[in-house]
Amino acid sequence: MPRKTLGNTTVAVLNAIAGGVQYGFDIMDATSLASGTVYPALGRLERQGLVESRWEDHARAAAEKRPPRKYYRITGAGTIALTESARRIAELGRALRPLVDGKGPKGGV
């Protein structure tokens, strides 16, 4: 499958995972994205092979009297994709800079 450009929310999720945030609900906290956004993004990332998921150790979950949680880790391909996306977004950011600084068209942000 040809690599597609990752959407901004997907990049945010991937970035959170790369930063060591592993669990779905923790990713929501880290990115301030809604659950209905984060999980489909995780699904997409996993299908593209950019992240992989594992179940945590059952014994540990049992000790805490709760079911086991699923955690996500970034893959090698994920790291590359994240870097590419970061570069793209950075370039976009440079291009958009004038708008933020108020030098752009009238009514800019």
Next chain:
Amino acid sequence: MIHEPDSRPRLALLLLRLISYLVPASRRREWRAEWSGEIVHRGQGATRRHMRKRIGLLRRTAGAIVHALWLRKQEWSIDLMGQDLKYAFRIFRRRPLFAGIIVATIGLGVGTTTSMFSVVNGILLRPLPFASPEELVMVWEHNLPRNRPTNVVSPANFIAWGERNNVFTGLGALTAISGTLTGDGEPERIGLVMATAEVWPVMGVTPAIGRTFTPEEDLPSAGRRAALLSYGFWQRRFGGSRDVLGRVLTVNDETIEVVGVLPEAFRFRFPYTFDATESMDVWMAHQLPAEARSIYGRWLQVVGRLRQGVSVEQAQAHMESIAARIREERGDAMAGWSANVVPLHQQVVGETERALWIVFAAVVGVLLIACANVAHLLLARSTERIPEIAARTAMGATRTRIVRQLLTESVMLGLVGGVVGMALAFGAVRLTVLLGADTVPRLDEVGIDLGILGFAAGLSLLTGIVFGLVPALQLSRPNLGDALKEGGMRAGTSRGHARLRTGLVVGEVALSLVLLAGAGLLIRSFVNLVETGIGVDAENVLVANVQLPDSRYPEEENKIRAFEDLVSRVSNIPGVMEASAITFAPLTGAGSATDFRAFDKPEPQPGEEPVADIRWVHRDYHRAMGIPLRAGRSFSEADGADGQLVVLISEWMAENIWPNENPLGKTILMEWGDTLVAQVVGVVGDVRHGGPNMESRAKIYWHHVQFSTFDFMTLVARTDRDPMEVLPSIRQAVRDVDPLLPVYQAETVDDLLAEAIAPQRFTLVMLGVFSIVALVLAAIGIYGVISYSVSQQVRELGIRVALGATGRQIVGSVVRRAFLWIGGGLLIGTGVTLLASSLVESMVFEIEPTDPVAISLAAIVLALSALLASYLPARRAGRVDPARTLRTE
């Protein structure tokens, strides 16, 4: 629940459980585990003091819906869908004939059904354009002994009904006539309606501009009549200007004042009209004069609106009791007369209803045949695909996956067929409207709208799903693997399939026979109609109407002289061989009738007097119209105003009033203002005034010089060329007599005749087209079934050839079996045709609805087509090469 001591977030977990059912079953467990792992982890320690936290958790859990739907969508993802579609399109590439036949079949089925449904919807199902149209009725006088249930109403009865009933919110009376508009510009012939003031509230009409007229303006003493213009007339004559309000027009030399314009959608179809244009341009106050309020002379058409909660049956019973009371009060004068309440919709749609439903049934028959074909083709193909499907199943494709792919195929075929069908329907509806525009009521209101398109789309989708599902489910059976072992090719010849195929052929043949026999019946009936005619020689005859206004032709004498003058001028026009005139020409709608007495017969019971159509003619009328003189003489110039009153009577009247007697010299008495006593001097051929399918009736012709009461006549001219060529000269001749007289509704009798039988032609063409479509589809179906069964038997046939059977024997055996099925279908079809024959009884003319000629003709046509359809594959079977077929096994 928030106050629970248990720290597990139960509400969130319950919600999650519910949402989990949205997730595709294969992923549900894992999905639930992942989410509940997070939820429980988060919920831990969030007790009642952490309300905000728990609500946040609930909100996140609710977000699982989005995730679940996303997964569901992935399941039906573009990839898989695209794969399905790619497979489906492969059919078109690999089996273009198969796909083409299915698409064409569904297209024909959906197209014909859709077009006919839009016709039925527009005419029968859509309510009339009035407020609460289901409450509207027409009320008629019902002549019991003469079986005339919808007779026009006398003013006295109309008034009595209005005063005495408690079932209607109101009753209004209408009379459709025609008039001449004079004043600025050319005199113009216009459709004129006299309406009582009650008509407007009864019909619930709100004028486009201005107002309707009031009961006060409807009184005979009110003076100048108030009038409403039809929207079309307002646009045409006055350019839609609002200044028209308050204008005074001159119609039939009487001034009327415009008070309003009717809404654009307002349309009322008069069951009886004296104005064949049916344009109904001006609606003016009726102002029923006191002297007209008699029980004699029936000429009103009455509309009423049922009070809320009153049924038609209740109104009918109530009106009958009122009529009974009036009978008691009036004695003989009302003997035999009752009242009849008819829902307006029924009145408008009338006899068309039965014809339309029959044609619609025919179309449903076509659709059924189409569906049967599609089902068979898909089934036949599905058996061919057993090895493919089995292989895919063996490689791990799930049952859902396979069903989905097969369904995608058949749904796509259905939808492509549906598009073809819709295109077909657009064309067919336009054609239908063109064909029947003037003959079928409300046909001009028929069109294809979104609802109809939805109907078509739904129909094709349904065809695709239903007929794709059966083979799809069969093919995806878990034990399909066995099919592979059996060698695949023969698995489909199971007994169930074979029985289904036989059923399809038998059913198709039976249905087609019913349709073809119906069409054959209508064709024979139509031929009868055309051959019977109406009793006149219709070739090269022109009729044109002239009306003499009272203001300039006040005395009867003036009118007689003017008509004599007109006829003699017209007869002098080059190209005119005969000229004459009549009041109420045949096929022009309205007529006039009254009861009479034969002087030499015993006086009949009140209410049982014989009735005759009354016509006033110029003396050469019968010769000009080609109506044969059966006995005695025709009128002559000697039958003048001062001479002995003489009449001509119709053959039917002679035979029924004086059976086995010579009617010549007999005397008749007729009340018409005065008692008229006249001698019968001649008998002429019957003329069926309303059209070839009308019963002959008694008819009395008066010489207009001796007795006439109407101020209009229809000029009749028989020409030696196209009658329309002499029309300008006739107009000129009329202008020469009086430049202010318009000539209106000039038509050839041939055209009138064609118009009169147009409804029958319409039904005939529709049923004819549909039965041909059915025949073609049935032939395709038979071809498909036989060629499929031949292909299934290649091995068996090969063995037989190897054992010494000749090609002819093989062909013979295939055709013989096909004929067994076809014969079965013909037998069943004949049975159904005979059972259904009573439905068309009222639609056919001078032919038994069980006519053996029509049925056997249909059977022969069908049998020949079926023979051809089964011979082609049989011939292929005859050429089977045993060596090759056996080798392939």
